[in-house]
Amino acid sequence: MGNSLTQTKLQPTKRSAIHLLDYIIVLRPTLLLPVWTLVLLGYYGALSDTSTYEGLRAVQLSFLPKFNILVRPNHELLGTLCLYSMLMGAIYIINQICDKETDAANNKLFLVAQGHVKIRLLVLEAGMLLVSAVVWAGFWFRNNLSYLVLIGLSILLGVVYSIRPVRLKGRPFLDLLANAAGYGGIAFLIGWGLAAPMNGEALRRIIPYALCVGAAFVNTTLPDLNGDNEFGDRTTGVMLGAKLSCLLSLVLLVGAILAAWWVKDMIPLFTALLCLPPFIYMNFRRERRVIIFAARAGILILSLIACVLAPFYIILLAGSLIFVRWYYSVRFGITYPGREA
Helix, strand or coil: CCCCCCCCCCCCCCCHHHHHCHHHHCCCHHHHHHHHHHHHHHHHHHHCCCCCHHHHHHHHHCHHHHHHHHHCCCHHHHHHHHHHHHHHHHHHHHHHHHCHHHHHHHCCCHHHHCCCCCHHHHHHHHHHHHHHHHHHHHHHCCCCHHHHHHHHHHHHHHHHHHCCCCCHHHCCCHHHHHHHHHHHHHHHHHHHHHHCCCCHHHHHHHHHHHHHHHHHHHHHCHHHHHHHHHCCCCCHHHHHHHHHHHHHHHHHHHHHHHHHHHHCCHHHHHHHHHHHHHHHHHHHCCCHHHHHHHHHHHHHHHHHHHHHHCCCHHHHHHHHHHHHHHHHHHHHCCCCCCCCC
């Protein structure tokens, strides 16, 4: 995991050029990865839409044509990835501003929590990103009402997730539902809508992805139990405790396997089956490193699958991880990845 972040305030480098990158890193590129991955998988899912096992085998037999489609992404797909990154980046900034105290107590996301960036500049950055994304979406998808509704739901969900008095993040099970719906549902449908109409099949196909995301999310609440509880955030993890939370995440993962079999989607089925052993092990050995590994395994597998289906994504994925790793090494002298990012 690299050097662990201690409670000692980090001493950053003083170079102004690298300091400017703080306002890119605060967009949380590593948390944009699941967004990009689910958008791409939604897009591919719409391209290879099938409702029978016979059709599924046909997709596998005709894999190369599907593969070639995503080798050269169209401008609409690339533009959507950029647009949605702007929108989600703004939401992540809002989340970090609202969670400044709890993040400090949980010893993570220290750019905002330790005051390395100016709040007024963050507010300006989030506002510019949000307005730009809305204007772009309104102009580009003005004839696609369902797409605009998804953009609106993304903004609404992101805002009420962090801002009081609603603050879904601090409400047990609603925090779980918000994450499952946002990443596993809306992001997938954003990609789907680029290649096919929003219909009943699209809604069926999001079920296993939403359950996979929900299973991973429950795990992410466990390392933050002390800080969340101290500042009054009644997350699902805080309410259930470690033992029941691990059990719930396993139940959700099993649900994802059954749902993936039902909708005949091999991608979440394969992912959930590979994640099953660490999720089972986590229930017998509830250690922080085991829980974090289980939480990250699913999105890693889905991202690798997305790289196979869309080879251009390898550049975006690897480039983002290399850039973030370099930044933390130069700016703070720590090794990424780690919980601090």
